[in-house]
Amino acid sequence: MTEAGAGGGARSAEESAGRSAAAIAAAWQRERPGVPTDSIEIVTPIWRLAKLFADDRNRVLRAAGIDAATLDLLAVLRRSGPPYELTTRELTRRTLVTAGAVSQRVARAEREGLVRRSPDPAGGRAVLVALTPDGHALVERSVDAVLGRESDLVTGLSPAERGQLAGLLDRLLTDLHGRIGPSD
Amino acid sequence: MTEAGAGGGARSAEESAGRSAAAIAAAWQRERPGVPTDSIEIVTPIWRLAKLFADDRNRVLRAAGIDAATLDLLAVLRRSGPPYELTTRELTRRTLVTAGAVSQRVARAEREGLVRRSPDPAGGRAVLVALTPDGHALVERSVDAVLGRESDLVTGLSPAERGQLAGLLDRLLTDLHGRIGPSD
DNA sequence: TGAGCTATGTTTAGAGCTAAACGTACCAGT
């Protein structure tokens, strides 16, 4: 979120360790009675969880010698299966960033020898981006580290609770996709 | 976060409208059997929801003539109640960004006449930041717009589901606070 | 008195992102 980071709207991000989302909602009710605060207890924790996961992941990745943006790129390629090669356009589609950002990410990764660019034989102006052996090895290590760590992080909830949470999140996400960007 | 943005780790952000988190987990199971993928269906939707809410909020705020970072600042002051005044240190504590970022946010807001800085009479190097009338009026309008909008966005879930989701998110967040940063 | 220590705020360098402007490559209609 680049936008990442922080700043929330009406409720966003205040008090990382301080007041709870419920307390923020209560404060708005006190200061501005009548304003609808029902969304705060959903949006605020999502915001904070996203940041906690992001910060923790950055710590893990720093130790692995890679950054989140580069791993995002390499992971999409790795997960696509052999020959670990996609066009820039496809990379953009499978990422939450703009085409310009993808172009810069690929340029950085190429400079570090993690991917290689080549014109698409299928024609057009398309460019194929492929993992190099170095990139393949790095993504392998990094993914193990990240998934292992995050697997630990969610054990505070029971398997049943995790399933329930995943279901609710997915339902909300699906609904929002239709509600916000029918163009998506 | 700043990363705000985007790029996720192993699963992060790919396919805003494409493959589901479940499909990403399945792809990793296929490409790299044995890797723990249980966290993916929780972390990925949280990531995507955070970005959807952030992008939508930015659209709302652009129309109101303010940006998310500034609203974050003004909202904390407004919600703190009269005299709508806090020290920079307190602003940093109630926000998810660094002290440097707060300093820059306050400087921008002061330049626009939304807040006013003054030395803390209590001594020390503390600086008090207070809402101006202009800032007060702007935050009033903006908060109404943002909370109204977000209240609509979550109606895809029933009140019971929203309560359940809020509870699970809060439990996960509380657990992670103890697990990641006991220093927090 | 004054040498450290702690707490606060600000400044600076650098990173990575978005939005918009560009530069090509191919295709469709005439």
Added chain:
DNA sequence: ACTGGTACGTTTAGCTCTAAACATAGCTCA
């Protein structure tokens, strides 16, 4: 062949953030 339109990738300007270096105010203890 020409003219436009569409698709794609790259480049650039500008923004806001983080991390780290600074600068300053009060406090503690000899």
